[in-house]
Amino acid sequence: MLEQAASALNRQDYQTAAKLIAALVAERPDDPQVQLYAAQLQEATNKLDRALEIYRLLLQQTVNLKITTEARRGIGRIEELQAQDRASELAVARNGITDNIEPGFLVLEPISTAQKQSVVQKFAEIMALDPYSARLQLPSRGWRLYRLGQMGELEFYRDRLQQAQIPCFCVSQHDIQQMYIFRVSHFQSFHPQPTIVCTDDRAELRTFNFNWSEVTQIVTGILPIFEEVVEIDARNRTYRKPKILDYVQICDLQLRDRRSIFRLCSQTYNFCEYKQSIAQNRHQLTDDLSDRSWNSQSLPLTSRDNWKNLLSQIHEQIPIIPTHNNFKPFAETAIGYPELLQHIDPHIELLRRADSHWDRAFHLYSTLAMCRDAGGNSIA
Structure with a gap:
């Protein structure tokens, strides 16, 4: 059945591949090869978050060089797609705020350890970071001066971070000087x-x-x-x-x-x-x-x-x-x-x-x- 699932994935028959892989997962849930096919199916059907999760688990739990190599390639493909999506969103945002080029500051506010666990993945996606680096950069004790740049871009990131329940704010340099x-x-x-x-x-x-x-x-x-x-x-x-x-x-x-x-x-x-x-x-x-x-x-x-x-x-x-x-x-x-x-x-x-x-x-x-x-x- 493994060969049939691989063949269905190769010819992009995802409906057949889904049935075969579901049966394989029920029968052999701990088989790394089955998990790899499941991740590739999720990736092919644009369920990228779930695919990333399986790929990363494979890297943590598998020593098979062939499977870990394929998992790293899958993570690389997904991260590249996500980076392109972020760049597109930023480009669209910039088109609407091209006149807001005033320099400013983006500040992250402290977040509890329990809340950090739930938002670290979103923060990593928004700021194009790996989860480990994202966890280190989210402050727990006080404000963190996180980024300098044009206010239009900083406001774009501020809005996305606040939507993800990550407390932050941005201030323009001009406002600071008017005191x-x-x-x-x-x-x-x-x-x-x-x-x-x-x-x-x-x-x-x-x-x-x-x-x-x-x-x-x-x-x-x-x-x-x-x-x-x-x-x-x-x-x-x-x-x-x-x-x-x-x-x-x-x-x-x-x-x-x-x-x-x-x-x-x-x-x-x-x-x-x-x-x-x-x-x-x-x-x-x-x-x-x-x-x-x-x-x-x-x-x-x-x-x-x-x-x-x-x-x-x-x-x-x-x-x-x-x-x-x-x-x-x-x-x-x-x-x-x-x-x-x-x-x-x-x-x-x-x-x-x-x-x-x-x-x-x-x-x-x-x-x-x-x-x-x-x-x-x-x-x-």
Whole structure:
């Protein structure tokens, strides 16, 4: 019957081949040759997903060189057809969005291990990857900066990924650049309306009043401070190497409607000025605030305590607000694009010997979060 099935496949008599192969599968379900014919029938009748599944099982379970060679050829044929289909779909999509050539970013959002198992094959098909690579590229801990390109193409991939239940979003470079970034020197007051002293892009000192209700989300991150240190090797020879000596904390208050970000930094925040402002405006503060560690007699001595209390003050004013605090996983993928990062102004001025891509990665992370929020997406 094997010869009859092979003959039917060769002459493209798929109806006869289906009957013969069904009988063979029922009789000899573990026979690799029967499974090969079943895969070839599925391929010939355009049931490509099922054919791929059988071919891959044959590669895992069979040592017969002839059968594994045929299975690899079958996988190659199917993957080539699928690549052609994807190229055709992309070409059709591009015809409708040829004017959308603005550069942008495609970001993958974290996905649970259980959900990853169910979508990894779809992700592999959409992005033309093998399943193993697809599994590694789907993030579990935080955002992943996945692809740069023209917005038309990125939106095409975004739509296909979202249809496959893979969370992602894309943002244009133009949208990221249309924001006002202010480096905060200190708060002059918290009550009844917050007043901030800050510098703008031209390094001009400005004062802003706003309402706490205008703050739409908070983005935080920790930036490493690299310095060259002297080490001694096994042969007692000295050499220099970069090493993390300290960390700096960053907190962005985002006001979506104003397209503004107020950036606070633990290294550059002027706690002394804030202490003086509290003393001068104590009559404007609530009674309970005067008992806290911010008053002029009990200001904490360490910068860490000062920063902790500052964030505590902010969160007391806006206790229920979306917060992005998973910067590190994103940065680990973003620093893989040094050509992109070197063109980003981080709007962060730290006491260090050289600029760091981590500063630029944080600025990109924060502005992406603001654009995503402005697009009506909820924060994960």
